[in-house]
Amino acid sequence: MVDLKGQYVRLKDEIDAAIHEVLDSARFIRGPVVSQFENALTECTKAKYAIGVANGTDALQISYMALDIGPGDEIITPSFTFIATAEAASLLGATPVFADIDPKTFCLDPDSVEQCITPKTKAIVPVHLFGQPAEMDSLTKLASKYNLPIIEDNAQAIGATYNGTSTGSMGTMACCSFFPSKNLGAYGDGGAILTSDPELETRSRMITNHGGRHKYLNETIGVNSRLDALQAAILTVKLKHLESFTLARRSAASYYHSLFETIDEITRPYETPEGFHVYHQYVIRTKKRDELADALTNAKIPYGIYYPVPLHQQPVFQGDITPNITLPETEKACEEVLALPMHTELTHAHQDRVAEIVIKHAKTLIYA
Numbered sequence: 001m002v003d004l005k006g007q008y009v010r011l012k013d014e015i016d017a018a019i020h021e022v023l024d025s026a027r028f029i030r031g032p033v034v035s036q037f038e039n040a041l042t043e044c045t046k047a048k049y050a051i052g053v054a055n056g057t058d059a060l061q062i063s064y065m066a067l068d069i070g071p072g073d074e075i076i077t078p079s080f081t082f083i084a085t086a087e088a089a090s091l092l093g094a095t096p097v098f099a100d101i102d103p104k105t106f107c108l109d110p111d112s113v114e115q116c117i118t119p120k121t122k123a124i125v126p127v128h129l130f131g132q133p134a135e136m137d138s139l140t141k142l143a144s145k146y147n148l149p150i151i152e153d154n155a156q157a158i159g160a161t162y163n164g165t166s167t168g169s170m171g172t173m174a175c176c177s178f179f180p181s182k183n184l185g186a187y188g189d190g191g192a193i194l195t196s197d198p199e200l201e202t203r204s205r206m207i208t209n210h211g212g213r214h215k216y217l218n219e220t221i222g223v224n225s226r227l228d229a230l231q232a233a234i235l236t237v238k239l240k241h242l243e244s245f246t247l248a249r250r251s252a253a254s255y256y257h258s259l260f261e262t263i264d265e266i267t268r269p270y271e272t273p274e275g276f277h278v279y280h281q282y283v284i285r286t287k288k289r290d291e292l293a294d295a296l297t298n299a300k301i302p303y304g305i306y307y308p309v310p311l312h313q314q315p316v317f318q319g320d321i322t323p324n325i326t327l328p329e330t331e332k333a334c335e336e337v338l339a340l341p342m343h344t345e346l347t348h349a350h351q352d353r354v355a356e357i358v359i360k361h362a363k364t365l366i367y368a
């Protein structure tokens with residue numbers, strides 16, 4: 001599905017040098033390398049502040065904490081996402097309320113979000129899923145109508161834009177993940193919080209450091225969540241290549257698009273006119289998803305199913321937490337989606353081989 005090794009080999013000299021610089025400096029926690037990466041991230045996203053943290057899940061939790069989200073509060077989030085978006089809220093005693101998605105973009109449906117708003121709602125948390133920016137115009141209008149902050153879950157979409165504005169700079173806060181397989185991947189865990197609000201920057205930074213701005217002076221309850229200096233050094237090198245990574249992903253997507261153009265059984269990913277999609281995943285839809293998955297397994301072609309079980313149907317969210325709701329578009333997507341190999345090192349030959357199996361399978365279905 002991804003080729004981390006191939007990318008490393010291509011960038012080896014630059015990355016090894018950056019790692020050795022950290023080793024030689026012996027500054028492993030915080031320090032100039034982390035600040036340098038944070039600055040580079042603000043330049044890239046145009047958010048005023050970036051705060052490196054240990055992973056994307058922490059970035060979400062700390063953002064919720066910075067906004068004082070806690071027991072009795074609700075956040076509105078998609079059910080069609082990775083568990084972390086909701087889990088971080090539950091961990092703080094807040095309740096994730098699940099809205100449905102737009103079937104074309106896989107991102108939050110603003111109408112469904114509005115129906116979920118209650119006096120307890122404390123934030124809207126859109127996810128730019130698979131690298132496609134969520135419908136930020138409508139969501140921003142909703143947020144100002146109800147005076148709610150937006151926290152962008154930007155874990156899958158670094159480098160994406162919406163009407164020319166970078167994802168991660170549109171919400172009150174935003175969260176990034178640098179998990180190795182993400183579009184900007186570290187060689188271990190990493191994450192960041194983005195905001196342009198100086199007070200939220202101060203609060204978030206404090207929370208990441210045991211709730212204190214000065215050593216041994218703790219002003220609030222915090223956590224220990226730091227971006228490792230070694231990871232920051234690696235990420236600083238890789239951030240310089242992010243644009244070319246994105247172009248490689250988009251060009252692979254466009255080649256898949258051309259290969260599947262005439263195959264009616266396969267619904268190709270949709271790109272909104274406002275959004276610059278960065279293809280964290282290339283996700284197709286088909287009514288015979290499980291059969292296609294079997295065919296790919298037999299042909300030894302890797303694939304992924306993101307996500308097979310929606311959050312509102314996860315055992316952990318059953319019972320009191322989530323009443324028995326149905327989210328038709330979310331449930332349908334969980335049955336129909338399949339992600340094909342997508343990374344920066346894909347070649348047309350790889351993609352031809354993948355498409356051959358997908359198309360052969362689709363054609364068998366027609367004649368079956």
Ligand SMILES: *Cc1c(COP(=O)(O)O)cnc(C)c1O
Binds near residue numbers: 081
């Ligand atoms: C990866 C991911 C996260 C969590 O990031 P980690 O760095 O793995 O903690 C959160 N939300 C979404 C949508 C993700 O894809």
